[in-house]
Amino acid sequence: MSSNNLIYDFVDINGINIIKVWLDQIAPKTKAKLNTRLNILEQISRAEWGKYNTEVLKGDKDGLIAVKVLYRKIQYRLLGYDGPKRGEFTLLACGKERNDRYTPLDIGEKSFKRIMEIENNPTARRTRHDFR
Amino acid sequence: MISDKERQIVNSLDNKEYREALAIEHVNNTLAIQIRKMRESCHWNQSELASQLGKHQETISQWENPDYGRHSITSLKALAATFDVALLVKFIPFSELIQDMVNLSETRLSPPSFSEEQFNTVTSISVVSSPINDTKDFDAYNPSTIGDINKTNKELVHA
Numbered sequence: 001m002s003s004n005n006l007i008y009d010f011v012d013i014n015g016i017n018i019i020k021v022w023l024d025q026i027a028p029k030t031k032a033k034l035n036t037r038l039n040i041l042e043q044i045s046r047a048e049w050g051k052y053n054t055e056v057l058k059g060d061k062d063g064l065i066a067v068k069v070l071y072r073k074i075q076y077r078l079l080g081y082d083g084p085k086r087g088e089f090t091l092l093a094c095g096k097e098r099n100d101r102y103t104p105l106d107i108g109e110k111s112f113k114r115i116m117e118i119e120n121n122p123t124a125r126r127t128r129h130d131f132r
Numbered sequence: 133m134i135s136d137k138e139r140q141i142v143n144s145l146d147n148k149e150y151r152e153a154l155a156i157e158h159v160n161n162t163l164a165i166q167i168r169k170m171r172e173s174c175h176w177n178q179s180e181l182a183s184q185l186g187k188h189q190e191t192i193s194q195w196e197n198p199d200y201g202r203h204s205i206t207s208l209k210a211l212a213a214t215f216d217v218a219l220l221v222k223f224i225p226f227s228e229l230i231q232d233m234v235n236l237s238e239t240r241l242s243p244p245s246f247s248e249e250q251f252n253t254v255t256s257i258s259v260v261s262s263p264i265n266d267t268k269d270f271d272a273y274n275p276s277t278i279g280d281i282n283k284t285n286k287e288l289v290h291a
Contacts, residue, residue: 029152032153035154044241128136131137
């Protein structure tokens with residue numbers, strides 16, 4: 001397999017893959033769309049991500065990266081960051097965006113908290129993205 | 133050996149709705165990426181490609197958006213002709229789809245044009261390192277050309 005990047009999912013203190021839980025709760029078609037996008041992003045150069053509906057966020061989510069997917073007029077967002085190691089991208093939280101407002105409202109704050117948790121214990125607090 | 137990702141994708145296919153969407157989205161995403169990458173390798177902006185095809189720049193922008201997903205085969209044929217690459221549309225089993233999903237190399241996402249390919253023999257085809265601009269240059273560059281391949285094919289038929 002040709003992997004330029006490795007995508008990881010945040011795991012909570014109880015060992016639960018938060019990203020997987022969220023993806024399992026949405027419609028199968030939406031989940032397929034998000035997983036397909038992540039599969040592509042793993043295999044193209046990180047420098048090219050910006051061309052394919054990813055965005056470096058500003059404001060209260062400064063520096064976080066949103067993987068943006070539109071499906072049936074709903075804007076889905078997977079928030080992540082580059083790290084903890086070079087060539088790795090870790091998904092932190094999932095939500096939706098409407099009129100420049102994210103739901104859940106605390107998604108940025110939650111994401112930054114999760115970065116700290118990952119940086120303190122990268123082995124236990126993340127796992128390779130689950131494509132099931 | 134099967135990778136963890138391949139195994140996970142295989143397991144996800146039990147849900148029919150999911151596997152249908154996965155196949156469609158893979159096509160949507162790879163087409164969008166291929167169109168952009170081939171345009172960039174030609175050093176064209178979207179307006180330049182649009183004028184080659186008699187389309188508006190906005191249409192090219194839509195085609196390069198992985199969320200678009202409404203490319204017509206007619207448009208794809210026109211793009212293939214413009215980029216001088218082949219277009220292959222066919223039905224495949226899901227096992228083949230998975231192989232395509234996990235093996236997206238640069239060459240597969242941005243296929244070389246005809247003039248960038250080097251046809252050495254019938255059984256061995258490779259890509260030259262530096263692009264050649266047209267078939268005339270190609271003939272001059274490589275003594276083993278399409279003509280030789282056709283000749284070899286005839287010899288094989290008569291053998």
